[in-house]
Amino acid sequence: MSHVEKLSIPCDAEERLQYIKRQFPAAIGPDLQHKWAGGRVNGLKKLNDIDAVAYNSNRNFINGAVTHLSPYLRHGCITLNESFTTIKTRFGRSAEKLLFEFAWRDYWRQVWFAEGNAIYSEMEPSKVDIGYAPLNDFVTKGNTGLPCMDGFVHELLDTGYMHNHARMWFASYVVHHLKIDWRAAADWFEAHLLDGDSASNHLSWQWVASTFSAKPYFFNKENLARFTGDKYCAGCTAACPFDASYEVLNERLFKAALLPTAKQYTLTPPAKHAISGVSGLAVFIHDEMLSAAHVLLMRQLPKIFVFDPQIHGEWSLNRLQFVADCLSEMEDVEVWLGDTYEVLTARGVGQVITQDTPNTKIKQRLMPFSPEWQPATKFAEVEISRQHLKRFSKYWEKVGPLMLGDGDFRKP
Numbered sequence: 001m002s003h004v005e006k007l008s009i010p011c012d013a014e015e016r017l018q019y020i021k022r023q024f025p026a027a028i029g030p031d032l033q034h035k036w037a038g039g040r041v042n043g044l045k046k047l048n049d050i051d052a053v054a055y056n057s058n059r060n061f062i063n064g065a066v067t068h069l070s071p072y073l074r075h076g077c078i079t080l081n082e083s084f085t086t087i088k089t090r091f092g093r094s095a096e097k098l099l100f101e102f103a104w105r106d107y108w109r110q111v112w113f114a115e116g117n118a119i120y121s122e123m124e125p126s127k128v129d130i131g132y133a134p135l136n137d138f139v140t141k142g143n144t145g146l147p148c149m150d151g152f153v154h155e156l157l158d159t160g161y162m163h164n165h166a167r168m169w170f171a172s173y174v175v176h177h178l179k180i181d182w183r184a185a186a187d188w189f190e191a192h193l194l195d196g197d198s199a200s201n202h203l204s205w206q207w208v209a210s211t212f213s214a215k216p217y218f219f220n221k222e223n224l225a226r227f228t229g230d231k232y233c234a235g236c237t238a239a240c241p242f243d244a245s246y247e248v249l250n251e252r253l254f255k256a257a258l259l260p261t262a263k264q265y266t267l268t269p270p271a272k273h274a275i276s277g278v279s280g281l282a283v284f285i286h287d288e289m290l291s292a293a294h295v296l297l298m299r300q301l302p303k304i305f306v307f308d309p310q311i312h313g314e315w316s317l318n319r320l321q322f323v324a325d326c327l328s329e330m331e332d333v334e335v336w337l338g339d340t341y342e343v344l345t346a347r348g349v350g351q352v353i354t355q356d357t358p359n360t361k362i363k364q365r366l367m368p369f370s371p372e373w374q375p376a377t378k379f380a381e382v383e384i385s386r387q388h389l390k391r392f393s394k395y396w397e398k399v400g401p402l403m404l405g406d407g408d409f410r411k412p
């Protein structure tokens with residue numbers, strides 16, 4: 001039996017940071033920055049601060065009015081539905097762009113629900129020749145010599161955040177210029193993000209690579225310079241690999257795909273025995289439901305959260321601190337460190353109730369405990385077939401009119 005320990009998360013924010021650092025000595029990276037403090041209260045503050053009109057016009061700029069909601073949505077501190085409704089009510093049609101972006105998060109998640117572990121393998125054959133070079137230190141430490149790419153990586157390592165456009169440029173550079181295995185890069189990337197989420201992350205990498213899109217995503221210097229202003233390009237003396245027309249880059253980067261097959265990766269789930277002879281019932285709080293307002297917290301049952309090395313072992317220090325912030329707001333939740341199976345058996349739990357998730361790592365670990373999966377509220381009350389999940393545009397045909405199409409919203 002491996003070590004299991006009950007944690008006592010301090011109420012004081014500074015003490016909490018230090019406590020988590022002591023509990024997870026192997027966790028990498030700096031402390032969580034104050035502006036990224038976790039929890040529902042901070043998530044709601046960020047939601048209230050949104051300027052959806054500015055977002056509409058400048059979200060693609062690196063210093064645009066983006067929301068920074070993603071870590072709060074990823075961990076369930078606030079829900080996609082309440083964010084959508086709040087913004088739609090407050091801004092009406094001028095928020096259309098932001099509401100559309102919220103749908104992207106739901107779309108990737110729906111694909112994960114439908115496809116399960118297949119999202120970790122290539123969903124389709126790539127449309128161009130992509131490479132499988134190993135991920136190396138000069139990329140992960142931000143030492144490529146390109147101020148833009150190195151700047152993006154340093155921001156990621158320092159804060160746990162990267163702007164969406166920077167994620168696209170960086171992924172494109174890694175996959176199409178360096179010909180690095182997208183899967184290795186995606187795993188590394190996810191481990192450093194405060195909002196790390198296999199659906200949005202791995203499927204976005206595949207969208208860039210062209211294994212889940214009709215064509216590869218690439219960009220040129222003009223595009224990067226436009227949306228980053230003078231930040232990286234002014235004074236840059238590096239030999240710029242992006243300084244060319246799209247035609248030239250297309251010619252330089254891509255050959256037709258040589259192997260019209262989709263590469264598969266295998267995952268081996270840990271085998272655990274079903275529990276028998278133990279009857280305790282508990283609410284299992286997993287890392288997508290970290291909200292003090294979660295409906296399952298109302299249940300008169302023990303509530304248990306586990307920092308499980310098999311699930312959270314690769315997470316950066318600041319993300320573990322973010323999670324601890326969330327947990328500190330949730331009354332009566334026992335927080336444990338150790339293997340989920342061993343924690344639950346040590347607690348005499350035979351069955352768990354929890355929120356449904358597409359995360360197969362969580363699902364597999366709870367299987368021995370006959371889990372009762374409570375569905376989370378759907379983003380759009382509509383059945384979406386696997387065919388409609390092949391592309392966002394098809395998904396949006398179904399979801400868009402339902403979510404945006406009421407008369408008031410459309411009024412000028």
Ligand SMILES: Cc1cc2nc3c(=O)[nH]c(=O)nc-3n(C[C@H](O)[C@H](O)[C@H](O)COP(=O)(O)OP(=O)(O)OC[C@H]3O[C@@H](n4cnc5c(N)ncnc54)[C@H](O)[C@@H]3O)c2cc1C
Pocket residue numbers: 059065066067068069070071073074101102104105106108162163164165167168171190193195196197198200201202204205208
């Ligand atoms: C290579 C790559 C990896 C990514 N990995 C992740 C990830 O691990 N976790 C994650 O949450 N997002 C991921 N994204 C999507 C997107 O970049 C982030 O959601 C967004 O940058 C988060 O910042 P924000 O909250 O300020 O976004 P905003 O631009 O303010 O958008 C508001 C919200 O809309 C949703 N959203 C916006 N754009 C996207 C998008 N392209 N895909 C999905 N949802 C979107 C997010 O929930 C976001 O919080 C990735 C994108 C790329 C290109």
